[in-house]
Amino acid sequence: MTAGLWTHWIIPGIWITIQLTVYSAALAAVVAFGIGIARTHHSRVVRFLAAFYTEVFRGTSALVLMFWLFFVMPGLFGWALVPMWAAVLALGLSYGAYGAEVVRGALNSVTPAQREAGVALSFTPWQRMRLILLPQAVPEMIPPFNNLLIELLKGTALVSLLGVADTSFSAYLVRLATQESVEIYSVTLVIYFVIAFVLTRGMRVLERKTKAGIGITAGAAGAGGTR
Amino acid sequence: MSADPTPNELIRFDNVTKRFGDNTVLDNLCFSVQTGKHVTLIGPSGSGKTTILRLLMTLMKPDEGVIRVNGGQLFPAGEKEVREVRKNIGMVFQQFNLFPNMNVLRNVTEAPMRVLGMPKDEAAERAKGLLDLVGLSDKHDVKPTQLSGGQQQRVAIARALAMRPQVLLLDEVTSALDPELVAGVLDVLRDIARTTDITMLCVTHEMNFARDISDDVLMFDAGRVIESGSPEKIFNDPEHERTREFLGAVL
């Protein structure tokens, strides 16, 4: 591979991959908390709608969803998405559905006594969620979130099938230019592995910090991580 | 146990029934508590004492009947009215239930700030005073997990008082503590009972403590008040066979 291919394609591709990961993760986090919290709501209708969302988006394939957003939406609704945003939307919505299950599980794992203490101090339901339940549930969420983040990183490679010039698509173009498949795909796999490794390390640090915030010193319990 | 409202009546249960499935825990219960009184609930395990406190704290709903606090109706009532009435009630739990994600000071200031809208400085001032009262002036910045059970319970008492409730509900607040830590917590409560005019509704197995602080003792059995009166009367000269039996077992 020539320097030109690296500077024009591979390195910008890595940058796109990182951006995609960050944007989709941000959207997925919003969806995960929104839907996850809605699943603990006292209203049955809200709970049902949230559960319905989760089932639909966990049921379908992220790639099919991505194609649908990109190819079908413009025809049906008259507005088009840049491939990058179609991808972010597809990844964010479907990984958000998985994340919602994590949020729900972590909220349910906070002891009910904490909620009762909140009621006894006359906090509103939203104050209880924000001040008491979430701060205690978040550290629990981090190891499973880490796994989802790695899945999401891998999922960003799907955008190459929409022609977004991420790492995989750059690899594809470089392959067309050089016809050196082994080198380029080996390098690409290593790039993803390194990004995943860095993300996992970062999440471990985050886990230790948030656990320290509620008075748990990690270590013996071990960081869940990807293993 | 009178059924007609009297002017300085703070808490009133009218024909309250609570069931769990087939199990009728409270059975058409009627009783009232006067403002400023310290009332102790005693009775065998499973007789429904905790249930009464939890109903008052709106942690559960009765199946029938009316509960009034300070003239306001708790049940049946809308969410908003309930919240207003609830502000007058504080509760201390058997398991302390401090918030592990906040330090001691914030445990105490959080509710006055968020619920009563008290400015931060004032809330902190007040919290420091209360933490002095319970003997923890040196622990403001510590996380609850680093405290002993007795210290945690004293923080929980300060936290409940910080809301300046008219009524303080106490549910076996010493029974999760190691024996050597019990005295410290009871001393704090005696102090509060003596120095404030707060109404206290207290479930306890510490009969000496009950005798010390109570104006009235209510003896429960099977979801009904079977006997009530001054501690002297109840402890020295109980009327009911069941009360005698119970006191024989616990004293």
Next chain:
Amino acid sequence: MSADPTPNELIRFDNVTKRFGDNTVLDNLCFSVQTGKHVTLIGPSGSGKTTILRLLMTLMKPDEGVIRVNGGQLFPAGEKEVREVRKNIGMVFQQFNLFPNMNVLRNVTEAPMRVLGMPKDEAAERAKGLLDLVGLSDKHDVKPTQLSGGQQQRVAIARALAMRPQVLLLDEVTSALDPELVAGVLDVLRDIARTTDITMLCVTHEMNFARDISDDVLMFDAGRVIESGSPEKIFNDPEHERTREFLGAVL
């Protein structure tokens, strides 16, 4: 405790040391057991009794020293030699460790069939005999989870005996049992001790049982044998202060 090999010596530890991190659990331990003897290991918790049995059973390796069983060397040795020596040793665990996915009969026949290559019929015949011996002739087809702890432990004894080991290791085999089930298991073991010539190495807190069946008692402390002798001597007239102290606490 002699250091020179004698002809009918079955088990021999020579300068065996075992450490867990900084914790030296066995410290240059030497002892031997004669063929056919019933030896009981006693000593305070953490003194290394279980460790000795687990070393013999090759569930762990010593850091230093030599362990011999029936002339064959267990450590240091190759995987194949170890396997040969191990066939002569049976073990019964505190937690029974029956295979929950096999019925009682198969628990007992599995090893003879798979390890000794015994034909199915013969293994079943033998297993039935052993299950008779432990008083479970009516439970052949039952899964272990449907048995009481005492019954499970008796199956575990039958399972260990089915391999016709020369040595039977028993590690507090009654301590996970409800008190009323202990006697049944000990009776079975007494029976075996009386009617077979199997060598037994037994860790127990049941001093009466130890007195009944032992030819020798070894008193352990801090990874060393501090005293050994006949049960009469050890229980009635211990030499060491430490032994007296220990027996004073457990008897």
Next chain:
Amino acid sequence: SKVPSGDTLARLKSQGTVRLGIAGEAPYGYIDEQGAFTGEAVELAKVIFKRLGVPKVQPSPTDFSSLIPGLQSQQFDVVSAGMYINKERCAQVLFADPEYQMLDSFIVRKGNPKKLNSYQDVVEAKAKIATGAGYAEIDYAVAAGIPRKEIAIFQDPVAGLNAVESGRVDVFAGTALTSRGVVKKSTKAEATKPFAPVVDGRKKVDGGGFAFRLGDAELRDAFNVEIHKMKKSGELFRILQPFGFTKAEMTTMTAEELCDV
């Protein structure tokens, strides 16, 4: 984003940039070994759009079958990727008059062991054929009597080359120039002599041209004016020649003619 409307040429002029959809395929629009965009379509677009008052061409690679949807959903303003002009496509997009005419060619193993020189040969030899996703060659193969199910579809001609080299398929059908370009580095495969596919008993000569959105007739017409001038002056051939085009590939066919078949 909402689909913009109004006069596209005016919008492009004011933006100063036109987005060109390409398929990464040599010799039309691809990246060279230094990572830079090049190709017949890219170079031609640069010249013509400059004359139309749009100084910058921004090529945007995607896979072939996403080109038309991408054009329709405003990912690109214009597409050029060795795309043949045919009836189905004319219903979706507006084509400029073709800048070249083109025959098909097969990528086959060295020496063409099965003697495959036309779609008919493939049918007779029962050979395994492959082509690219969305390629017109699919229809030619079907027209020759190959069941649609038996045609292997690859994302791009390099994948096709690999498949031929490894014996996964016997031929990969593409445009003559693509096949010629792709096999250049290969020691195991070669391109057959260009031939005209037969459809409904007629030999079919294809022409490839720039594609515009259906609403952009004015832009297309302006583009046509320029390309006609360049055909006359011979400038077009000078631009295309370095990419392997020969005089034989120059054409006077119009998009209108090609849209009918």
Next chain:
Amino acid sequence: MNNWDWSAVTDFMPTFWDGLLVTLQVLVLGSLLSFSLGLVWAIGYRGPRWVRWPVNLVTEFIRNTPLLVQLFFFFFVLPEWGVQASALTTGTLAIGLHYSTYTAQVYRAGIDAVPAGQWEAATALSLPASRTWFAVILPQAIRRIVPALGNYVISMLKDTPLLMAIGVLEMLQQARLASAQSFQYAEPLTVVGIAFILIAYPASLLMRALERRLVR
């Protein structure tokens, strides 16, 4: 829905069924491969250090990199190594390999949940390693393993469309081909999207029921 065309749906259905068949074929073979290969990894995790370490590295690597890139890698690289495999075979191998790193973890968790005493009892009875694994440990681990494996089969189903990237004619590729031909995108893609939900949702209900029954 301004231009939904039912005739496009009808036109697509025949090829859709072909695609569904391929999808299911990939799913079944890929699952079997991942189940057996995962077991090999899981046993490797418990092996001596010189086995455990490379097995860990390889599985971590495969699990942390995208299946799509792995598909390209195998599709373009296997032939260079002299392995002649069709797209379908390559795709099935790649997806099976990728998911084997997940099933390996399922096995590991299931095996770790078997009490240590079971291993010790097997050693005490001198049972050979193969019997210990297949007669003692795995039968006990299986009740945790089966539902978790089922969930990964569902995930695998949702990843089969990736195989379109190397030209496997599964549902999504069929939809794309149909669209490229007719220029009608909405209908085929919507059919495929709904098909996924219709297969995946009941399947996940089934798995949850199974989980409730087996894991107590």
